[in-house]
Amino acid sequence: MVSQDESRLHRQLQEREQGLTIIELLVAIALLGILTAVLTATLTGSLSLNRQSQKQLDTTTQVQAIVENVRAAWKTQSNYDSACAPSVPVPTGYSVRFINLNSRAAPLNANGTLWQAPNPNPTNAGPPSNPVSLQAACTAATGASVGSGTALSVPALRRLVVQSGTAAADGSQVIGPQDFSLTLDVLRPQE
Helix, strand or coil, X not given: CCXXXXXXXXXXXXXXXXXXXXXXXXXXXXXXXXXXXXXXXXXXXXXXXXXXXXXXXXXXXXXHHHHHHHHHXXXXXXXXXXXXXXXXXXXXXXXXXXXXECCCCCEECCCCCECCCCCCCCCCCCCCCEECXXXXXXXXXXXXCECCHHHCECCCEEEEEEEECEECCCCCEECCXXXXXXXXXXXXXXX
């Protein structure tokens, strides 16, 4: 015959085999919830960084493509002299500008003299720059030549500046953390 203690022990073993207690189940659910929250936050952060990196890469690639297209157009002396790049596609929010330089790569004013940064205002925007003409019919851009009268001439060197940014309501360009700027000095072609 089975003793009472053995019977109780047998019942306890059967109950134990039936499953988890409610406390054990709640602890398991809480641990699973904590792990899920940590993994979700980590994955969300990673996906955000990935989107940000992809946008920076796309912007950089677009700026490089614009620079290469303008540089290719400027291999023709008449395009360089007019500071135009006919039919180069430039998406909204990108600017294509040039700065006239002398043979030593020093910026020039519109009258052909060397540009000097004003001493009292160190936050000045920089040397005079003009937008590149991107029209299909190549018309001379403002500032394509320097000097005046009979001394009017095309500079031997130009600094091409392509920059991404958001267009503000007043037409200016607002630069943000995802934006990119690329500068390239281009020598006047000889034909």
